[in-house]
Amino acid sequence: MSFPTVSLQRVFSFPLLPLKNFNWHLTFARLFSSRSHYGRISAESFYTSLLEKSTHIIHLRQIHCQLYTHGLQNNGFIVTKLIHVTSNLKEIHYARHLFEEFPDQYVFLWNAIIRGYSMHNIFDKVVEMYSRMRQAFVSPDTFTFPHVLKACGSLLAKRYGRAVHAQIFRHGLEEAVFVQNGLLSFYVKCDDNNHARIIFYGLKNRDVVSWTLIISGYAQNGQYMEALSMFRDMRGSDVKPDCIALVSVLKAYSDVEELNQGRCLHSLVIKMGHEFEPDLRIALTSLYAKCGQVTAAKSLFDQMKFGDVILWNAMISGFAKNGHANEALELFTEMISKSIQPDAVTIQSSALASAQLGSLDQARWMDNYVKNSKLGGDVIVSTALIDMYVKCGSVELARDVFNRTVDKDVVVWTAMIMGYGLHGWGREAINLFNEMKDAGVHPNDVTFLALITACSHCGLVEEGWEFFISMKDYGIKPCQKHYAGVVDLLGRAGYLERAYNFIMTMPVEPGVSVWGALLSACKIHRSVTLGEYAAEKLFNLDPLNTGHYVLLSNLYASARMWGGVAKVRVLMKSKGLNKDLGYSVIEIDGKLQAFRIGDKSHPRSDAIYKKLEWLEMRLLESGFAPDTESALHDLDKEDKEVTLCNHSERLAIAYGLISTSPGTTLRIIKNLRACVNCHLATKLISKFVNREIVVRDANRFHHFKDGTCSCGDYW
DNA sequence: ATAGGGTTAG
Structure with a gap:
C-alpha cells in the first residue's frame, strides 16, 4: 500500500501563513534534511511534523483547509493527529467538529475524541461518546478503556463502571495492564476496596502504577496500616518504587503523623537519589509540617529555588496548622511579591492563619484580596472567609460573605451556624438551620455539632437536646464530640446529674472530650466529688494535658479546698507540667x-x-x-x-x-x-x-x- | 495515543 505523497514543490507553492513563531521555511528545511529521498515525503509525516509545531487554532484551521485542497480530508491518520493537537490546544469543540464530519469513524477516531474530552475532564461527554461508539458497533480497544474508566471513576458512576468492566472482560483484556490499572483506579475512586483488591491480585504483571494505586487506595480509605504493609510487599517484589509511588507512601505517613516512619522514608528517598525531585520535596515538606516539625519543613522549603503554588501551600498550611500564623501570612505576602499566583488552597490556609491571629484588619485585607482576585466564587474560599471573620469577632461581615456565596453547600451553612453559636446567638443559629433545610440542603454530623454547641453557649438546653435526639432521624450517628457537646449543654446549665447519667448510657466508651466537659461543668457549679471522679478518668486517659489539672485545681480553689489545690500542684510538678501563662x-x-x-x-x-x-x-x-x-x-x-x-x-x-x-x-x-x-x-x-x-x-x-x-x- | 502522586474549608 502506498501513501499519498506531496512533492516539496507543491508544498512550497502553498500560500505561506504570516504567523508569529511559526517558521514554515524552517519546518521544511528540517523535513528536507531528515529525508534520504530528496523532494518527496509522505503526506502523513509532513502533516505530523506540521501539526507538532502548531501552537494556535489558526494554524489548525489552515491545515484543515489544506487537507481539503489536497483531497486528504478523509485521511484517518492525519485527521486523528489533527484531533489530538486540537484537543491539546483546548479547542475541544473544533475537535468534535473534525470528528463529526469524518465519514466512517473507526476506532482511532473514536479514541481521539474520547481522549480529548477526558483530558479536559469533560467526563459526561466521554461516557456519551463511548456509548455512541458501542451503538455504532465499533469495538473499543486497550486505548479506549483507560479514558472511559477514568470518567466513570470521576463521576462515581458505579453501575456504568461495572458494565464497562464486563465489556472489558468480554473483549478478553484481563491481561492488559493499562486497562486493568484503569479498573483498579475506578474501584479505588468508588471506595470499593474489595474489587480493587480482586483486580490487583488477579494481575499477572503488576507494574509500579498498579502498586501505587493499591497503596493510595488504602490510604484514601483511612486504612493506613494496609497501605503501609502493601508498600512493604512492594519492596519485596521486583518492582522498584518511583517518585510517584514514594510520594503516595509519604502522604500516608503524613496523614497519620508517623514522623519516624516518614523520616526513614526520607532516607530511602535520598538513597534512591530522588531528594531533589520537586514533588518529593513537597511531600516531605508537608510531612514535616503536618508533624509539627516546622523548622525542618521550612529548611526543605527554603532549599527549593523554584517552588510552585503547591509547595507554597504546603508550607503556609503547615505554619497555619501549627500555630505560626504570622509566619504563614508572611509567606503569603512573600508569595504575592514573587508573582506566584495564589489559588483557593492558598487562601484557605491563609484565612485559617488570619482566623488564629484574630485581627479584624487582617481579615478585611484577606477578604479584599479575594474580591480582587478570581477566587471569590469558590465555595471553599467563602467558607474559609466566613470562619475567619467569625473568629476575628465580626459575625456581620461573616454574614456578608455568606450572603454573597452562590451555590451554598452544607459546609458553608454549617460554618455560618457555628459562627452564630460561637458568638452566643443561639436563636440565629437555629433560624439559619431552618432556612438551610428550606433551601433543600441536608445537614450532616458537623451541622448538628454546631447546633448543639450553639444551644450550649446560650443555655437553650431543651432545644439542644432535641437536636441531639433528632440526629437519628437524619441517619447520623453521634460521635464523641456530639456526646461531649450534650454533656457540656446539660452540665453548664447545672444539670450535673443528668449529664452524669447521660454519660452512663452512652453506647460507646466516653473519651477525653466527654469527661473534660463534665469536669468543666463541675468547676462552674463547684461540684467537687463528681469533678474529682471526672478528673481521675481524665488523668488516666490523657495524663499530660495541663488543662485538666488546672481545671481541677480551680475547682478546689472555688470550693476553698486548699489541700486539694496543693495536691494538684504536687501532681503537676511530678509530671513536669507547667501552667499556661495567660x-x-x-x-x-x-x-x-x-x-x-x-x-x-x-x-x-x-x-x-x-x-x-x-x-x-x-x-x-x-x-x-x-x-x-x-x-x-x-x-x-x-x-x-x-x-x-x-x-x-x-x-x-x-x-x-x-x-x-x-x-x-x-x-x-x-x-x-x-x-x-x-x-x-x-x-x-x-x-x-x-x-x-x-x-x-x-x-x-x-x-x-x-x-x-x-x-x-x-x- | 492510554493509567498512578504532592497543597485542600465547617
Missing part, C-alpha cells in the same frame, strides 16, 4: 499588642497604668466588688493569677482606651477562658467608657455593651 492581645491600627499579667514592657507603660488606676477607681465607684475568692491568701503567686483572673485583659483595655478615639470598639483576644471577675469588670467598663468591647476567649466570643454581655453571663 495573655491578652489587642489590635490597634492593624498592629497586635500582647500583654501579660503585670506587663510593663510597653513604651507607653506609664500612661497605660495611669488609665488602669483610673479604671479600678471607676469600677469601685460603680459598686464592683471583686468576688470574695479574690481575697484568697493560701495560694501562691501563680495560682492567684489564674484564680483572680490575670489582669492582662484589663491592661489591654486600658491600652485600647488611650490609643483609640472615643466610641471605637475594642477587640481583644485572650488565650484562656474568661474568669468571673474579669467578666463582671468588663461589663461595667463597657458602660462607663461607653464602648463596645469584643473579647475572644479560648472558647467563644463575648460582646460587652452598656453593662451587659452577649453571653448572658452564661459561658
